[in-house]
Amino acid sequence: MSKKVLCIVSEHGFWAQELLLPVDQLEAAGIEVRFATPTGAQPLPDPGSLDDTYVDPPLGRPVTSPQMGERARTTDWETYFKDRLNLTDMLPVRPYLSRDGYLGALEDYYEARAAAWRDIVPHYDGLLLVGGSGPIVDMVNNPRVHDLILGFHDADKIIAAECYAVTCLAFARELDERRSLLAGRHVTGHTMEYDYTSGWAVMANGAPLTFQSPPFALEYILRDAVGPDGQFHGNVGRKLSVVLDYPLLTSRSVGESQRCGEILVRALTDGLRRYGWQPRPEPVR
Template identity: 50%
Template sequence: MSKRILIVLSEYGYWGEELVGPLEQFDARGYRTTFLTPTGKRARALPPSLDAEYVDPPLGRSVTTADMARRAREVDESARLDDPLSLADLIPERPYYSALNHLRELEDYHRRLDEALDGLVGSFDALVIVGGSGPIVDLANNERLHQVILAFAAADKPILAECYGVAALAFARDLETRTSLLWGKHVTGHPKEYDYKDGTGFLGVDFNMGPPPYPLEYILRDATGPEGGFHGNVGKEISVIVDHPFVTARSTPDSGPSGELLVEVLENGLRRHGW
């Protein structure tokens, strides 16, 4: 039976290659893919990720080849991304502690949450969180997504996160302990050297945030703790880390290799790579 992959996309813009890279690996092996967005809105690629002439400021060069721009545009304009699942519809929202009947509402929340997660995790073999600037807005601190991440990890099912999508892993934590799910793990992600100093933008919002609102590297260094570690691999062309159940990718060129390694995890039981 072919593997089933749940792919999470931001509604504020994903980076084209960071979807296409792993997606082409899955397609080549006949995996079935399903897309999920925070509210069920169709995701769109960030325009710079479809432009081979766009020069990435920190790297001083284009990071998108003409061929990749074409392939990413074909996926972005296809019907594949139409009608994604809605995270808000699938996963209940935790009640505020100020709710009038908080205890009963919390009990009901956990009952509905367990039912929803059992169905979702049981339907897929792996979870993928695609990067770009959009995840900063609607994925990093999305409690519903955190619950999905926690459930996949508890089921020992692999989770691939790319670029700023890795932040959602750092913030996924049980409210009893408040410890990051990444504590003691080894990961990669967008290093400080790769961050913009200005021009961080999002689809659907007429706002230049300037630099990213948080330095992902610092968050990941803190989240992994003294027994884990962050690996920026600055100066190396590829940075993908496997520390089961997590596969993390630094940025755009790591997308295809991260998809290949997720396949290795699913098919051959790979548990460690890159550190």
């Protein structure tokens, strides 16, 4: 039976290469990919990811090849995503504490979430959260995305996250203990050196909405989330930074798109469970 991956894409700007290259790797391995967006709206690529002359300010070089730029510009994205799913239709959202009958509503929410997990998770072998700036707007603090992650994690199925979408893993927590899934884990992600200090943008109403910098420092969030028993791997100065601490696969930025897809395929087909880090040696007693 062929494998299948559910791929979540932001409606506020995904980086084309971070979508296309992992999907290429999956499809080349015979793995089916199904797309979903937070509200079912049409995803739009970040304009920067379509421009092979665009120079990434922190890196000081273009991050999109002419071939990738041409492919991203000529892709009919409406057709590409025409069969997308809507997370709003797939998963419930927890009730407000101020709601009348809160306890009963909370019980109903947990029942509905469990039913949604039964309807969704058995049909997929993994989850891919595509990177870019947009996830900060509609994925990072989206409770439905968090619950989807928790469902896949509970089933011990691989969850891959790229770039800013890695933040979703830090915030996916059960309300009972509010402990991050990243606690005690090895993870990579955008470092301070990679973050913009001006010109950072997301898509809003079909056009870029520009800010000075991202609304948070992802590296600091990840360092806090992994805690004393985990480790954040920035790998500054290394061209690639991809870390698999099964079932969590994290990828630092756009340059890792190909490698992220490769490791995701190996995890799905060969049972790979660790990549990009080594266990700490036991202390001498």
